[in-house]
Amino acid sequence: MQVNNEQHTLANKTFDEIAVGDSASLTRTLMPEDVKLFAIMTGDFNPSGAAQQYSESGMFREVIAHGMWSGSLISTLLGTQFPGPGTILVDQALHFARPVTIGDIITITVTTKQKFERNKHVLFDCVCINQENLTVVHGTVEVLAPTEKISYLRHTHMPEVRIDDKLERFDRMLAQVKGLEPIPTAVAHPCDHESLRGPVMAFQAGIIEPILVGPESKIRAVAEEFSIDLSGIRIVNAAHSHDSAAMAVSMVRTGDAEALMKGSLHTDELMGEVVSRANGLRTNRRISHVFLMSVPTYHRPLLITDAAINIAPTLEDKVDIIQNAIDLAHVIGIPEPKVAILSAVETVNPKIESTLHAAALCKMADRGQITGGILDGPLAFDNAVSIVAAKTKGIKSAVAGNAEILVVPDLESGNMVAKQLEYLANALTAGIVLGTRVPIVLTSRADTAETRTASCVIAALIAHAKRNAASAAS
Structure with missing residues (x-):
């Protein structure tokens, strides 16, 4: 007897209804989220399963499932299908023949071997x-079978579980x-x-060689209070915040620095x-700001512009704002970014100016006044990302969604x-100003500090791109 695992009603088989030779099956595919969830639920962070870098140097050279992931599916089959609700696991003897790796499709089958009336x-x-x-697990399990009929509607829609490892995205x-x-x-x-x-x-x-520009006594006091190691880092003394800004910009103009970073001013x-x-x-470009965001619920990196510099940009301003963002997208490895x-x-x-701007900007892109990306608009936010x-x-x-x-x-x-x-949405965020001599x-x-460090990554990529362009030009 084969039990259908797609039924919408959970109904058990009682001890009296079970016959030797009856069987049931369940099929599951191992996904990366399964490994992480199992580790979180059990506390078993064995690096052969949980850590990609370790698993690649281990025996199996890839991420493998915890052994009891397969064992838990046997329990799932027994408890939900055959015998079904009311079943209690008593004993098990399992042999793990080979590893289960990401993407493996596992079919679990249980077959009645023996009944004990007493x-x-x-x-x-x-x-x-x-x-x-190929067999990955085999063995026997013993259960206390239900003696009363139980039947109820299966929950066909389980809550969605999403694993968001922000540290992993940061790394x-x-x-x-x-390098x-x-x-x-x-x-x-x-400060x-x-x-x-x-x-x-x-x-x-x-990522960077910071030159800390500000009141040295205040910087060192903060470092001491929070146990921040300043070994190997240069400090340039400045009287106050305005002086710090002027001196930091001056260091960029003289070539002592290839990037500028805002502190607590x-x-x-x-x-x-x-x-x-x-x-x-x-420069000859309009200065603009880009938020580069890694959003766990979105399948692509997102660059949002301009949310920090230009309060109410004109159509002409938006040409530079878009071109700045497209150029940044190229630097981070997006060859032809989709611009919404x-x-x-x-x-x-006609009553909504932003829709008129959008139409004009798309036509300007058609005429080569904005290059390197695919533009579309106007688009509402939902249409842009869904x-x-x-x-x-x-x-x-080509842009929508x-x-x-x-x-x-x-x-x-x-x-x-x-x-x-x-x-x-727990997005990992970096913020960068473009259209200036340096990022x-x-x-x-x-x-x-993590957001600031992530922003330094983007600044470093831009600075290296400028170096490469200068080298190619010479």
Whole structure:
């Protein structure tokens, strides 16, 4: 007798209904999330299963399932299908013949071997085979079979479980600059815990060579209070925050630094020095800001612009804002980024200026005034990031549902989108200013050291791209 594992009603087989030779099967595919969830639930963080880097150097050269993952599926089959609800596991003897690796399709089968009338126990042969018909687990299990009929509706929709390892995403970001030479970076006024720990973390990771510009006594006091090691890090004394900003920008102009990083001072203080026509870091491009975000619920990196510099950008401003973001996308390895120009609606409406801007910008891209990306707009946020939403509204677009750059109408809307993703969706965030002579790490004073370090990664990639371009030109 084969038991259908797709039934919507859970109904058991009582001891009296079970016959020797009856069997049931269950099939599952091992996913990476299964290994992590099993480790979290059991506390078994055996690195052969939980850690990719260890498993690649171990016996099996790849991530394998915990042995009892297969064993738990045997229990699942017994408890939900055959005999079903009311079954109690009494004993088991399992032999693990070969490893189960990510992507393996495992079929578990239990077959009635023997019944014991005196205590209502049933002995089952059990076997788990993979997609190549090779046995991975075999043995026997003994259960106390149910003696009363039980039947109820199966829960067909289980809650979605998502594994979000932010540290893993952070490590992947740091890996992008592995082996690259650290970039000299002037850090303006790092005079609180996170603004000092960020550049020090980036220094220890080999991303930057920070030059701490600010009141030396205050910097050292913060380092001592929070046990931050400043060994090997240069400090340039400055009188106050405004002086720190001026000196840090000056170090970039003289070539002592190839990147600039905001510390604990106000953004206006730093950017005031940056945009100074006499001594600043302007280029022929409009200066703009990009949030680069790794969002666990989205399948692509997201670049959001501009949410920190341009309050109400004009159409002309947005040309540079988009081009800056496209150029950054190229640097981080996106050869032809998909650019969604956001509005509240996805149709052109003369009463909504952002839709007019979107239409004009797309046509400008068609005419070669914006290059290197695929533009579409206006698009509402849902259409930009959800292919389902786009299809529902009949939007046919190479960008909709797969956007990598989100161009927001103004600073307010962009800042809200970025902060919502960071605080509600647990996005890993980096912030960078573009359109200047060098990349500028510009983060909020509330941002963590990890966010600041991630931003240093982006600054380092841009600085190395500039070096390579200069080398190629010469």
